[in-house]
Amino acid sequence: MNPSLVNPDVPVYNPRNYLNEPATGLRSWLLTLDHKRIGVMFLIATTISLFLGGVFALLIRIELLTPGPTIMDAMTYNRMFTLHGVVMIFLFMIPAIPSGFGNFVLPIMLGARDVAFPRLNLLSFYLYLLGAAVALYGMIHGGADTGWTFYAPYSTTTITKVVPILLGAFILGFSSILTGLNFIVTTHTMRAPGMTWMRVPLFIWSIYATSIIQILATPVLGMSLLLVSVEHAFGWGIFDPARGGDPVLFQHFFWFYSHPAVYIMVLPAMAVISEVVCTFSRKNMFGYKAVAYSSLGIAFVGFFTWGHHLFTSGQSAVDAGIFGVLSMLVGIFTAIKVFNWTATLYKGSISFKTPFAYFAGFIFFLVFGGMTGVALATVSLDVHWQDTYFVVAHFHFIMVGATMMAFLAALHYWFPKITGRMLPEGWGLVGAVMVILGFNFTFIPQFLLGNMGMPRRYYAYPAKFWPLNVASTAGATVLALGLVVVLVYTLISLKWGPVAGSNPWHSRGFEWGTPSPPPVENWETTPVIDRGPHEYDEGATVPPTVSPEPEPTHAS
Amino acid sequence: MNELMRRLLFLPEQASDYARDVDHLHFFIITTTMLAATGVFATAIFFFLRWRRRSDSDVTPRIEPTPIHEALFIGTPLVLFLIWFAIGYPQYVRLQLPPKDAMDVFVQGKKWMWKFAYPGGPNSVDTLRVPVGRPVRLLITSRDVIHSFFVPALRLKMDAVPGRYTQSWFTANKPGRYEIFCAEYCGMGHSAMLGELVVLPAAEFDTWLADQRRGDKAVAQDSASTGETVLAAGNLVADGERVAAEQGCLKCHSVDGSRHIGPTWVDLYLRQEKLADGRIIVADEAYLTRSMMDPAADIVAGFQNVMPTYQGKLTPPEVAAIVEYIKSLKTSAVRSGPSAGPVYEPKPRQP
Numbered sequence: 001m002n003p004s005l006v007n008p009d010v011p012v013y014n015p016r017n018y019l020n021e022p023a024t025g026l027r028s029w030l031l032t033l034d035h036k037r038i039g040v041m042f043l044i045a046t047t048i049s050l051f052l053g054g055v056f057a058l059l060i061r062i063e064l065l066t067p068g069p070t071i072m073d074a075m076t077y078n079r080m081f082t083l084h085g086v087v088m089i090f091l092f093m094i095p096a097i098p099s100g101f102g103n104f105v106l107p108i109m110l111g112a113r114d115v116a117f118p119r120l121n122l123l124s125f126y127l128y129l130l131g132a133a134v135a136l137y138g139m140i141h142g143g144a145d146t147g148w149t150f151y152a153p154y155s156t157t158t159i160t161k162v163v164p165i166l167l168g169a170f171i172l173g174f175s176s177i178l179t180g181l182n183f184i185v186t187t188h189t190m191r192a193p194g195m196t197w198m199r200v201p202l203f204i205w206s207i208y209a210t211s212i213i214q215i216l217a218t219p220v221l222g223m224s225l226l227l228v229s230v231e232h233a234f235g236w237g238i239f240d241p242a243r244g245g246d247p248v249l250f251q252h253f254f255w256f257y258s259h260p261a262v263y264i265m266v267l268p269a270m271a272v273i274s275e276v277v278c279t280f281s282r283k284n285m286f287g288y289k290a291v292a293y294s295s296l297g298i299a300f301v302g303f304f305t306w307g308h309h310l311f312t313s314g315q316s317a318v319d320a321g322i323f324g325v326l327s328m329l330v331g332i333f334t335a336i337k338v339f340n341w342t343a344t345l346y347k348g349s350i351s352f353k354t355p356f357a358y359f360a361g362f363i364f365f366l367v368f369g370g371m372t373g374v375a376l377a378t379v380s381l382d383v384h385w386q387d388t389y390f391v392v393a394h395f396h397f398i399m400v401g402a403t404m405m406a407f408l409a410a411l412h413y414w415f416p417k418i419t420g421r422m423l424p425e426g427w428g429l430v431g432a433v434m435v436i437l438g439f440n441f442t443f444i445p446q447f448l449l450g451n452m453g454m455p456r457r458y459y460a461y462p463a464k465f466w467p468l469n470v471a472s473t474a475g476a477t478v479l480a481l482g483l484v485v486v487l488v489y490t491l492i493s494l495k496w497g498p499v500a501g502s503n504p505w506h507s508r509g510f511e512w513g514t515p516s517p518p519p520v521e522n523w524e525t526t527p528v529i530d531r532g533p534h535e536y537d538e539g540a541t542v543p544p545t546v547s548p549e550p551e552p553t554h555a556s
Numbered sequence: 557m558n559e560l561m562r563r564l565l566f567l568p569e570q571a572s573d574y575a576r577d578v579d580h581l582h583f584f585i586i587t588t589t590m591l592a593a594t595g596v597f598a599t600a601i602f603f604f605l606r607w608r609r610r611s612d613s614d615v616t617p618r619i620e621p622t623p624i625h626e627a628l629f630i631g632t633p634l635v636l637f638l639i640w641f642a643i644g645y646p647q648y649v650r651l652q653l654p655p656k657d658a659m660d661v662f663v664q665g666k667k668w669m670w671k672f673a674y675p676g677g678p679n680s681v682d683t684l685r686v687p688v689g690r691p692v693r694l695l696i697t698s699r700d701v702i703h704s705f706f707v708p709a710l711r712l713k714m715d716a717v718p719g720r721y722t723q724s725w726f727t728a729n730k731p732g733r734y735e736i737f738c739a740e741y742c743g744m745g746h747s748a749m750l751g752e753l754v755v756l757p758a759a760e761f762d763t764w765l766a767d768q769r770r771g772d773k774a775v776a777q778d779s780a781s782t783g784e785t786v787l788a789a790g791n792l793v794a795d796g797e798r799v800a801a802e803q804g805c806l807k808c809h810s811v812d813g814s815r816h817i818g819p820t821w822v823d824l825y826l827r828q829e830k831l832a833d834g835r836i837i838v839a840d841e842a843y844l845t846r847s848m849m850d851p852a853a854d855i856v857a858g859f860q861n862v863m864p865t866y867q868g869k870l871t872p873p874e875v876a877a878i879v880e881y882i883k884s885l886k887t888s889a890v891r892s893g894p895s896a897g898p899v900y901e902p903k904p905r906q907p
Contacts, residue, residue, distance in 0.1 A: 074744045074817070075860055147741050153718065154701040154742060159861055241719025247702055248717060281607075282614050287621040290629070312704060313715045314722035317652045321645050328637040335633040342596055343621070345603035349614035352604070360600075367596060371589040374637050378585070378644025380578050383651065384711040387704060387739040448566040453708025455739040458747035462735070468566075506612040537618035 011501025014515035033118035039104030049091035056084035061473040074459045078145035085148025097268035101410045108511040111192025111527040116185040127175035135168025152239030152250040156231040166225045173218040180214030194529035201533035205292040206271030209299040213260045221257035255306035263302045269406030278534035279507040280356040281348030287340040294333040301329045311382045327377040354428030358409035361436040369398030390450020393443040416504045420516040421497030427489045434482025441475025571709040578711045654725035658691035665703030665716035668745030669804040678768030682751040687761035693725040704740035728755040796881025799874045825883045830857045
């Protein structure tokens with residue numbers, strides 16, 4: 001059982017683990033309070049959402065294959081891009097890494113037995129399911145055609161049924177808040193003995209920053225969505241000027257949440273990448289404090305940049321200037337991280353495994369997505385790019401590209417810990433190459449379409465935009481195939497993957513000190529932390545240092 | 557150089573000095589971005605090639621940043637970004653400050669057309685005529701949802717927000733025809749809400765404006781006595797055709813029998829239509845008029861309820877003219893069946 005007692009070269013499958021204890025029935029999963037099982041259920045649910053959102057994306061790309069109508073009418077197309085946005089953002093990108101991988105890994109990394117509030121954790125999952133069910137009901141019965149931004153007064157006057165989807169997103173917000181609250185309390189109160197703040201793994205620093213945004217910003221989204229529902233359902237004048245409301249007010253409310261929400265999606269991606277880069281270069285993080293504090297910096301500054309979505313709304317030039325400069329600060333914090341990750345490779349011992357391939361893709365998307373973001377913050381260029389495909393490509397690079405890379409990196413990195421089995425390395429690299437190339441071929445043409453001036457959310461377009469749209473659709477096909485490859489070998493490896501052992505990557509991250517899959521209580525003895533999480537400068541030992549004499553009881 | 561970069565980046569032509577200046581910032585940013593990114597990636601690749609893993613128990617030195625590293629990591633991007641901002645922001649401010657002698661044009665977006673009105677009377681739908689070399693200030697609003705007035709060739713965009721006016725301005729520097737797009741999503745016809753900016757030589761524009769004003773005055777004098785709109789020309793069918801084009805009816809209703817957002821007008825008169833609720837009605841004058849005033853009352857099966865009401869927007873003579881125009885759209889083919897819903901064929905749109 002104790003990995004240090006057996007030959008470390010022969011991987012062992014931990015026979016007494018969270019997958020078969022306390023029971024294996026469906027009921028034991030649905031009523032579980034174990035953070036690992038809840039994390040796995042989140043992963044399954046968000047992966048299904050990813051493929052649902054991906055189907056919508058492909059239908060959109062097929063429709064745009066020709067300048068005129070291709071496979072659907074304008075109304076259906078408008079519903080498709082709304083559903084694509086809602087599903088991908090609220091059902092996949094916001095919960096996938098924090099609620100999925102975060103739930104699984106965070107307490108283990110902290111040396112804790114579970115999160116602080118296991119029941120709230122389960123409630124968070126059921127709120128996710130309820131929100132998803134309500135939103136899906138709305139999609140099947142009518143389906144909103146407002147875009148995921150729900151701009152008033154279009155959203156409050158549309159004939160489509162927008163209220164169920166708004167309520168679905170409202171409920172999903174509570175799921176997000178509960179998970180964030182749980183992580184903050186867990187990080188503050190349940191760290192193992194010896195884990196000072198400067199020994200907290202960088203994954204947790206970033207997830208912690210994400211959680212702060214989740215509990216502070218999500219209520220504002222809930223409020224705005226409720227106001228839209230009320231105006232749509234009862235005709236109260238809040239945003240519609242025909243009824244005495246103010247449409248720009250909605251944009252302020254909406255982006256006050258939805259801009260920080262971008263960092264709810266990107267910070268967890270950065271969290272994963274910090275772990276991956278240290279493990280696969282066997283190096284301490286070059287600037288641990290810089291990376292840790294820049295996560296908090298992004299979370300903080302992210303609240304003061306929402307106005308950069310309103311540069312063409314008639315906002316005053318003074319406001320635009322302030323929001324422009326503040327938006328650039330996010331770029332500075334991101335640049336600090338990029339430089340530190342790169343510098344970490346210096347004099348490392350670099351192993352190019354699948355997670356490292358996704359790290360490379362991540363850096364590429366983050367640099368170009370980030371730099372185009374700063375270019376948009378110069379204000380005058382935004383006037384040309386606002387609401388064109390340039391913005392579409394920009395946010396897909398930074399939000400989706402980075403998050404997707406990190407999600408796949410996390411999947412390949414922690415799959416051995418979660419299931420006790422390895423993913424195939426060869427197929428993993430094939431999948432990574434297809435996904436990264438496919439992503440580039442999808443969105444680089446869209447940058448150029450934006451330069452040409454093609455507005456987003458266009459059902460039909462002038463023929464001069466045709467060639468680049470064909471290129472984009474071709475790229476999306478490769479991307480989709482790559483994801484299918486990943487899905488197939490992941491499903492196969494669940495049963496037939498080779499046994500991983502407790503620490504297949506030879507990482508010194510704390511979570512690799514437990515057997516794979518971890519036992520229900522995570523740690524048989526409470527670990528005592530006597531070093532930082534990413535240290536490779538002494539001789540490698542099995543991480544982390546465990547207290548010398550086995551204790552039968554668990555401290556936390 | 558300007559031309560080469562513009563083509564490399566797929567940018568549309570530059571129809572104003574402002575557009576050229578913004579493009580120069582664009583070129584500067586893309587060049588510095590590429591240099592910086594190449595630097596980062598080359599460093600990463602070099603580290604990767606130089607320090608490959610030898611064994612899984614490699615011991616690596618502990619390296620931590622010095623204050624110089626931290627200053628460089630923060631200072632380099634900060635300086636670069638602030639230079640970009642120092643170029644871009646004054647351009648944006650310039651766009652907010654129209655010169656005092658600018659000619660005003662009122663722009664109104666509505667589902668799904670652009671209306672342009674010049675001081676002193678003339679107006680047009682979807683075609684904005686301006687003189688070359690003279691500043692033009694746009695006062696933009698919307699009468700339903702948010703639209704956004706976008707001319708790629710001018711690098712100019714401004715939202716049309718219902719209930720308030722926004723403004724923007726430009727000085728076109730070469731005659732030509734440029735596209736106008738709606739950039740803010742506004743529903744079914746969003747991508748059909750296209751317009752055209754026609755930049756005319758100054759003298760030609762003045763002549764056009766004077767002609768328009770003369771025509772308006774003549775109409776105003778004729779109608780002054782009765783207080784009702786009197787249609788300028790005598791032929792009711794021709795009037796109907798003109799009114800239908802001006803009011804945007806033809807954006808959704810075809811007059812060549814093709815299937816579109818609304819039922820085609822060809823052979824519509826006295827056709828038996830099947831409604832969404834299953835009733836069958838005859839499209840007579842009463843039905844056609846009611847459909848203009850209260851479009852939601854009788855929706856033809858297979859079509860969406862998206863048409864706005866024209867109550868108050870059309871005068872009685874205009875309604876009559878449109879009905880006469882619809883009655884004139886008869887083909888010899890015998891067609892008595894109800895309208896079919898929109899079935900689209902993949903056919904490239906004409907730009």
